[in-house]
Every structure is written in C-alpha cells, then in structure tokens.
Amino acid sequence: MASETTLAPVPTALTTPAEQRVPLRPRRVPLRVRVLRSLPSTVALAVLVVLFLFPLVWFLLSSVKPGGELFRFPLTILPEQWTFDGYLRAWERVDFSLYFRNTFVVATITTVLTVFFSAATGYALAKYRAWWLSALFVCILATTMLPTEVILTPTFTVIRDLGLYDTLAGIIVPSVITASGIFMFRQFFLTVPDELLDAARMDGARELSIFFRIMLPLSKPIAITLAIFSFQWRWNDYIWPLIVLADPDRFTLQVALRSLVGAENIDWTLLLPASVISIVPLVVLFFVAQRYVMSADLNSGLKD
Numbered sequence: 596m597a598s599e600t601t602l603a604p605v606p607t608a609l610t611t612p613a614e615q616r617v618p619l620r621p622r623r624v625p626l627r628v629r630v631l632r633s634l635p636s637t638v639a640l641a642v643l644v645v646l647f648l649f650p651l652v653w654f655l656l657s658s659v660k661p662g663g664e665l666f667r668f669p670l671t672i673l674p675e676q677w678t679f680d681g682y683l684r685a686w687e688r689v690d691f692s693l694y695f696r697n698t699f700v701v702a703t704i705t706t707v708l709t710v711f712f713s714a715a716t717g718y719a720l721a722k723y724r725a726w727w728l729s730a731l732f733v734c735i736l737a738t739t740m741l742p743t744e745v746i747l748t749p750t751f752t753v754i755r756d757l758g759l760y761d762t763l764a765g766i767i768v769p770s771v772i773t774a775s776g777i778f779m780f781r782q783f784f785l786t787v788p789d790e791l792l793d794a795a796r797m798d799g800a801r802e803l804s805i806f807f808r809i810m811l812p813l814s815k816p817i818a819i820t821l822a823i824f825s826f827q828w829r830w831n832d833y834i835w836p837l838i839v840l841a842d843p844d845r846f847t848l849q850v851a852l853r854s855l856v857g858a859e860n861i862d863w864t865l866l867l868p869a870s871v872i873s874i875v876p877l878v879v880l881f882f883v884a885q886r887y888v889m890s891a892d893l894n895s896g897l898k899d
Contacts (some may be wrong), residue, residue: 656672658745680864684873685869697847705767732781735774747834753769770833780819836849
C-alpha cells in the first residue's frame with residue numbers, strides 16, 4: 596500500500612493570521628471632492644465670523660470718527676476724516692491710572708480666589724462619595740437659575756453688616772464663588788481616572804498633596820480658561836460696584852466710564868475712545884493666555 600503523505604495547506608487570505616495581513620490603503624478622495632464637501636460649512640463659518648466681527652469693527656472705526664460723521668445719514672463704515680482727538684480728551688478727562696489700578700486689584704484677587712475655591716470644591720464633589728455632596732451640588736447649580744437682581748438686596752445687606760460697604764473687599768467677597776467655575780472643575784475631575792489617585796495614596800500621598808501636586812497641574816487648562824472668564828467678568832462688572840462703592844477714588848473702570856454719560860446727552864466722541872481704552876487689557880490677556888487653553892493628557896503616569 597502506498598504511503599499516504601499529508602500536504603501542508605497553502606496559506607491563503609482566509610488562513611493568514613490577521614496580524615500578518617497587509618492592510619489595504621484607504622481610497623484617496625480627490626481634492627476637488629473634498630473642497631466641494633467642505634464648502635457649505637466653510638461658507639457658514641465665514642458668515643458667522645463676519646456677523647461677530649462687524650459690531651467690533653464698527654465700534655473701533657467709530658471711535659476715530661469726528662462727531663459729525665457718527666450720526667450722519669447715510670452711515671459710512673470707514674471714516675472720511677480720521678481723528679484721534681477723542682482718545683486724547685478721554686485720557687485727560689478720565690484718571691485711567693487710578694481706575695485701572697482699582698479694577699486690576701479687584702479682578703486679579705477675585706480671579707485667584709475663584710480659581711482656587713472652584714478647584715477645591717469641584718475636586719471634593721467629583722472624587723468624594725456622599726449623599727450630601729450630591730445635594731450640595733444640586734443646590735449650587737440651582738443658584739444659576741436665580742436672576743442677579745433677586746440676590747442683590749440680601750447680598751448688599753450682608754456686605755453692609757460686615758462693614759465692607761464702600762470698599763474694594765465688598766466687591767471681591769461676593770464674587771469669589773461661582774457655580775459655573777465649580778461645575779467646570781467638577782466635570783473635568785470626573786474624567787481623571789481614579790487609579791491615578793489610588794496609586795498616589797498607595798505611595799503615601801495625602802489628600803492635600805494629591806490635590807496640589809496632581810489634580811491642580813492636570814486641571815491647568817480649565818484653571819486658565821476660568822481665570823480668563825473670571826477676569827473678564829470682574830473687569831466688565833458694573834451693577835455691583837455701582838451699588839457698593841460711593842467714594843470716586845475707589846471706583847472701578849466701568850463705574851468711572853458711566854460718569855461720562857450725561858443726564859440728557861452723551862458725548863460719543865469721548866465715550867467711544869474711552870471704552871476702547873478700557874478693553875485693551877482684556878485683549879492683551881486673551882492673546883497672552885490663549886496658547887495655554889489646550890487639552891490635557893489625563894492618562895499621563897498610567898499604564899495600560
């Protein structure tokens with residue numbers, strides 16, 4: 596009887612292991628097709644950019660127009676006669692050095708305290724498990740449903756009874772805790788893996804060390820984003836400083852600009868340049884800090 600021989604199966608695409616198969620290259624989409632696909636969204640975004648930039652451009656160009664061109668019909672976008680006399684008169688009329696200093700002190704201190712307390716509160720709400728913490732978070736979110744006018748009277752009563760009326764501290768203290776800041780940090784800390792905290796605890800790190808050395812560095816993008824928003828909020832705040840402050844030497848910038856508005860008429864050639872000067876620090880802050888607003892690597896220090 597002839598000996599039977601067993602032939603080895605020929606490797607085919609069906610028997611070749613998946614890791615040995617050569618992946619097929621994706622089909623390249625022609626450039627023309629890609630351009631046509633992205634054209635509607637590009638046009639829509641361009642329209643939105645124009646709509647958002649038009650009021651700002653109109654505001655800046657109006658600040659260098661003479662008074663006769665501001666309300667002339669038909670209106671023109673570009674000034675026929677460029678003049679910077681309004682900036683010179685605004686700088687002489689308003690003591691910007693004093694009001695910039697007051698506003699900068701209020702905005703800076705409030706921003707630092709807001710970021711710190713929001714981060715601490717958000718960390719506790721995100722990483723500690725207790726029923727009363729969940730109830731506290733719901734109460735904090737509920738405060739966002741209240742109009743500002745509702746809490747003005749009780750807040751003013753508290754500030755007056757504490758002896759903080761007509762002081763810069765009276766502006767700072769009620770503005771430190773913000774529900775939006777706490778919400779931002781809580782949602783961010785929820786995305787941080789618990790294994791990172793457990794590893795730190797196993798290495799002997801205490802809670803304060805975990806918060807300051809791990810959680811705060813990870814939340815740098817959120818902290819900078821909230822700092823930009825908080826600084827802008829406090830810089831542009833008008834109603835609360837107007838209620839609390841009575842001494843002109845303690846006025847913030849927005850309250851001081853209100854003094855340029857008369858009872859019956861408004862000197863727009865003075866108010867517009869002064870308003871442009873008031874927003875310069877915010878523009879500088881945005882361009883300096885925008886590169887820090889980026890996503891963080893939450894998986895750093897962890898192994899798969």
